[in-house]
Amino acid sequence: KAGVTQTPRYLIKTRGQQVTLSCSPISGHRSVSWYQQTPGQGLQFLFEYFSETQRNKGNFPGRFSGRQFSNSRSEMNVSTLELGDSALYLCASSALAGVDNEQFFGPGTRLTVL
């Protein structure tokens, strides 16, 4: 089975722009979670989608949004980018809903905001 894929792998944007990141889960997995990793804050949960519905959301501003399609692929969008949004964005897929199931992580998208 192919693993979790994320595109693009690297992205450079400027402040004020918006960005869309994509995550394709392992075939058959219906849960996709998104995480932000920065040197200062470490790994933080953004949101989880299951069967096209957002189940849970972390403590991030409304500029961070996501969606999931019927084929379980997920996108996350960050609008009005700020310098502090520079981070590694990881998604993880799981066969079942909820984070207390084995999570399979993608390679991440490294976003740099200038």
Add this chain to the structure above:
Amino acid sequence: KNEVEQSPQNLTAQEGEFITINCSYSVGISALHWLQQHPGGGIVSLFMLSSGKKKHGRLIATINIQEKHSSLHITASHPRDSAVYICAHGGSQGNLIFGKGTKLSVKP
């Protein structure tokens, strides 16, 4: 305050040594995850456990639910084990709460 505490933060070992990384948490949990992150960012799930002990190759994970403590052991360490090891558990918001990680460097 981070609800998941890991120790040590950094660990340097010689090849072949037995390594222990500790994780303490403050609330009742359903399961605890151990993750491995190599330079470059990719994360691999090593274990998810809710009681007792699990073993996979040279890696062993244990958890004591009453003491809210888990350990990850690596036997006969090898330079390829060099990575950041992160423990995490489910939070009340349906999120995963992560420790800050333990950076392990194994010297040949």
